[in-house]
Amino acid sequence: PELPAARVRSLFLDFFREKHGHRLVPSSPVRPRGDPSLLFVNAGMNQFKPILLGVADPRSEMASYRRVVNSQKCVRAGGKHNDLEDVGRDVYHHTFFEMLGNWSFGDYFKEEACSMAWSLLTEHYGIPADRLYVSYFGGDSGSGLPADEETRQIWLDLGVPPACLIPFGLKENFWEMGDSGPCGPCTEIHYDHVGGRDASRLVNVDSPDVVEIWNLVFMQYNRELDHSLRLLPQFSVDTGMGLERLVSVLQGKRSNYDTDLFTPLMHDIHQRSRARPYGGRTGALDEQKVDMAYRVVADHIRTLSICIADGVHPGMSGAELVLRRILRRAVRFCVEVLQAPQGTLAGLVPTVTHMLGDVYPELHREADRIMDVINENEAQFLSSLQQGSRLILRTLNRMDYKHGVFPASVAWSLHRDLGFPLDLVDLMLEERGVQVDRQELDRLIEENQKVKSDQQAGVQSQVVLDILSLAELQRHGVPHTDDSLKYQYSLQ
Numbered sequence: 141p142e143l144p145a146a147r148v149r150s151l152f153l154d155f156f157r158e159k160h161g162h163r164l165v166p167s168s169p170v171r172p173r174g175d176p177s178l179l180f181v182n183a184g185m186n187q188f189k190p191i192l193l194g195v196a197d198p199r200s201e202m203a204s205y206r207r208v209v210n211s212q213k214c215v216r217a218g219g220k221h222n223d224l225e226d227v228g229r230d231v232y233h234h235t236f237f238e239m240l241g242n243w244s245f246g247d248y249f250k251e252e253a254c255s256m257a258w259s260l261l262t263e264h265y266g267i268p269a270d271r272l273y274v275s276y277f278g279g280d281s282g283s284g285l286p287a288d289e290e291t292r293q294i295w296l297d298l299g300v301p302p303a304c305l306i307p308f309g310l311k312e313n314f315w316e317m318g319d320s321g322p323c324g325p326c327t328e329i330h331y332d333h334v335g336g337r338d339a340s341r342l343v344n345v346d347s348p349d350v351v352e353i354w355n356l357v358f359m360q361y362n363r364e365l366d367h368s369l370r371l372l373p374q375f376s377v378d379t380g381m382g383l384e385r386l387v388s389v390l391q392g393k394r395s396n397y398d399t400d401l402f403t404p405l406m407h408d409i410h411q412r413s414r415a416r417p418y419g420g421r422t423g424a425l426d427e428q429k430v431d432m433a434y435r436v437v438a439d440h441i442r443t444l445s446i447c448i449a450d451g452v453h454p455g456m457s458g459a460e461l462v463l464r465r466i467l468r469r470a471v472r473f474c475v476e477v478l479q480a481p482q483g484t485l486a487g488l489v490p491t492v493t494h495m496l497g498d499v500y501p502e503l504h505r506e507a508d509r510i511m512d513v514i515n516e517n518e519a520q521f522l523s524s525l526q527q528g529s530r531l532i533l534r535t536l537n538r539m540d541y542k543h544g545v546f547p548a549s550v551a552w553s554l555h556r557d558l559g560f561p562l563d564l565v566d567l568m569l570e571e572r573g574v575q576v577d578r579q580e581l582d583r584l585i586e587e588n589q590k591v592k593s594d595q596q597a598g599v600q601s602q603v604v605l606d607i608l609s610l611a612e613l614q615r616h617g618v619p620h621t622d623d624s625l626k627y628q629y630s631l632q
């Protein structure tokens with residue numbers, strides 16, 4: 141492409157570093173350090189939270205930061221910012237993405253932040269101004285927060301037409317890191333991939349045509365644990381722009397997956413599978429599921445590589461459980477939709493490290509380990525999947541269907557030994573017109589409740605709905621359409 145992603149990234153960093161005196165701070169690992177409120181790092185600002193709150197150790201280097209720029213590895217799966225369900229369905233939400241950001245800690249504020257952003261987008265990157273829409277905080281009467289008229293005026297002065305300035309409420313334009321933490325009104329820049337529309341008639345900027353690219357947050361408050369807002373000791377600017385979305389704009393693509401951040405992966409997946417090439421389709425039809433599978437696998441292998449390199453392994457609780465789910469989902473799409481052989485996922489890792497390793501060198505260092513962890517977990521999953529479906533079928537075949545009651549001991553074994561959640565076992569049997577021996581199963585559950593540790597109980601409530609395979613859904617009468625995938629998601 142004319143402007144490769146690597147160049148888009150470095151232009152951003154150079155603009156703030158060289159032109160506007162920002163210090164370049166490397167990305168933090170995606171595993172949050174000392175912040176139990178987070179599963180994964182979900183924004184560039186996470187590592188700067190102590191400065192925003194005014195509690196950075198005065199002897200630390202961080203305490204001296206005034207203007208900072210960086211490109212942060214972010215994961216949004218689980219927690220407050222959870223995009224897992226959108227991934228693969230749309231073409232601009234990923235579980236892993238890179239967030240480009242600039243910060244002012246008690247230095248410049250709204251006016252400079254907006255004008256730098258506008259100049260970077262329209263002058264340096266050359267995005268036509270008439271394709272940009274800007275939202276700002278329109279106030280919230282419930283919490284007594286006033287509209288951010290100041291920001292609206294700043295945009296007007298920068299030449300944004302009134303019709304392209306849109307007020308939104310708390311949900312869209314008051315950014316919060318999590319249930320607690322720094323927050324404040326924000327103003328977001330959206331790009332219209334279509335153009336030529338009557339701006340005054342644009343009511344919703346949250347469509348696949350008009351995609352948010354950059355969020356400028358004016359950090360003024362801390363959301364306390366009791367949910368009240370406390371004014372911060374100093375006001376800061378915190379911005380975040382998704383690299384993948386920016387690159388799609390600059391490469392003239394409607395989809396992030398059609399940019400050079402993903403096309404080598406799509407190609408690699410095709411080489412390794414028996415599926416047709418990636419076609420870029422979205423929607424609910426069966427045929428498009430192959431394209432969705434490509435997107436899911438491409439997305440998930442990046443996330444897996446980045447997380448494992450940073451020491452988050454698929455596991456049984458918290459972030460590790462989320463990663464386990466991501467791995468299992470990727471395996472399922474690989475095997476069932478793309479008909480790719482075992483080992484495909486790990487085989488994609490060199491392409492990921494090739495594309496991202498120069499920016500995040502830990503990928504190069506950890507490549508072998510990443511592949512080992514993925515292969516090991518894949519093998520484990522495939523084997524329990526196989527055993528589980530064999531066990532169900534064998535049992536069903538042995539039963540007298542019409543009057544049969546599925547033996548509680550088998551249901552329990554599916555759950556305990558193979559990780560099938562009980563409500564899923566119920567559901568699958570129900571779809572076959574049989575019921576589990578409820579009384580006996582309840583007895584088994586109760587009996588085991590006594591010995592079950594708290595930890596296991598926590599896991600049980602969330603875990604392993606991802607064990608269910610698409611093939612099994614079909615076999616058990618759930619139609620083979622996009623709905624069956626949706627159905628699986630809703631189970632998760």
Ligand code: ATP
Nearest residue numbers: 216223232233234237352353354355380381382385
């Ligand atoms: P959206 O409304 O599209 O979900 P957001 O408002 O949740 O985005 P922010 O928290 O404002 O996103 O993050 C700043 C920027 O990071 C966004 O403007 C967008 O460019 C990018 N971004 C956010 N979530 C994702 C994601 N899941 N995948 C790729 N880029 C993302």
Ligand code: MG
Nearest residue numbers: 216221222223
């Ligand atoms: Mg979001």
Ligand code: MG
Nearest residue numbers: 312328346352
């Ligand atoms: Mg948004």
Ligand code: MG
Nearest residue numbers: 328352354355
């Ligand atoms: Mg936003």
